[in-house]
Amino acid sequence: MGANPASIDWSHHPGLAALERLAPRMSEAPVAVAFSGGADSTALLFAAWHLWPDRVAALHVNHGLQAAAADFERHVRTMCASLGVPLWVAHPPVPLTPGDSMEEMARNARYRALAELARQAGAGEVWLAQHLHDQAETLLLALTRGAGLPGLAGMPARQQRHGITFVRPWLDVSGAELRGWLREQGVAWVEDPSNHDQRHTRNRIRHRLLPVLEDAFPAYAQTFARSARHAAQAQALLQELAEADLAAVGSPPVIQRLQALSAARQANVLRHWLRQVGARQASEAQLQQVLRQIAACTTRGHRIHLRVGRGYLLRQGQVLSYWPDEAQLPKPDNL
Known part of the structure; x- marks a missing residue:
């Protein structure tokens, strides 16, 4: 893990305040964090552990789709053991039929597995570590695909899937600041080698397009997130209209x-x-x-x-x- 948990300086954690704002609406159920072992989910697990040390649980999904998957799981097990955090692990298969996208099917299988792990852990919510820059990537990815409002709305802060609420508390928090905090505290994480594979559109956006945008428009991530919120509001209105029209037709x-x-x-x-x-x-x-x-x-x-x-x-x-x-x-x- 690197850092001694007792020596960590929490005063500068960029995402702590966003988690504290969730406290009034939380139940007494365990706080379940989707923990891949990467930087963002590590920062989220540490913050949740700091705020609710006796209630946090970690959920890890290992599809076994890449050679490093076993190393990720070992790192996750070591990290959770060092914090005293209970860990729930799933190894779901990824069923594929001709024409399916491996990325999409793996994502769907991951959500199903996380929902089942949350039920096993007694949690009604799963917290996900996607952040401000992930939202900007999602919006740009939607634009490359000619998406309508549902795509341009980006990732919702809360959504129901498979009977579980998935929560993204950090959609307004900078990913760069989260990684900076981990480095300052000496907290280790694992890097997924697939994140650098530029055959994937999202990775080309991350490594080629976002640096140019940041140079030209330093506040692009915040303005993109605001546009996504506007699109989400418009989509909610269209959803209400669709429900009323379906009742009529x-x-x-x-x-x-x-x-x-x-x-x-x-x-x-x-x-x-x-x-x-x-x-x-x-x-x-x-x-x-x-x-x-x-x-x-x-x-x-x-x-x-x-x-x-x-x-x-x-x-x-x-x-x-x-x-x-x-x-x-x-x-x-x-x-």
Whole structure:
């Protein structure tokens, strides 16, 4: 670990005040920290341990996807033992099917594993160490992908996944300051070698683009975070509208009722409904084709049979239906 916990100077920890602000809303349940062994999660674990030494628990997920994974786990076990922090570890597989993104599937498996570990630890929340500069990277990554408001809203400070609340208390805290504090205190962490692999878009943003932005616009991270908050507020309003519109058009949606909405509201409510029925995100081209077909659906015999995400959107009588599996599609005479 390097530093003696008793000798650490907490007066300059850049993220401590943000954690202290969480105290009024905390229950008596354990404080669960997602602990990879990297710099950010190390700073978070130490801060939580300092504030609530008898309540903090560490959660570590080891997918075994890289050669250094076993070393990470050993470091995490040593660190937690030195602090007297109980550690919960999971080794979830990462199921892949053709066309899947390894990064996305590993992230989804990690969230499921963290939620299960939190339940085992008796915690209702998991704290994540993403910070101000991670949020800026996320926003830029969303822009490179042509994302809509959900992507431009960045990472939420709180979100529900798999029955557990995930909390990001440091979205306004500088990552550079967190690492600076760890160095000052002599606290060791592990560096994930994949963070320097510039085949990944996020890493190219981090190593090539962010230094240029910081040179030209020193406050870019703060202004990007503010833009993300504005986008999140706008997305919340769209979500409320989608819920109200879905209640009006029905689930599954009645085509004639959809046609009474503007194209923008049709797109908004259809995205919401498709998420509810488990569809993968429709591409912009797919959604525009759906809207064109809804507009053209003025006769009883008009057929709608479109690929959306990985499934199919069909007209069945007066409503739209979504079928995730091509093998289960109804026969034409049943549409």
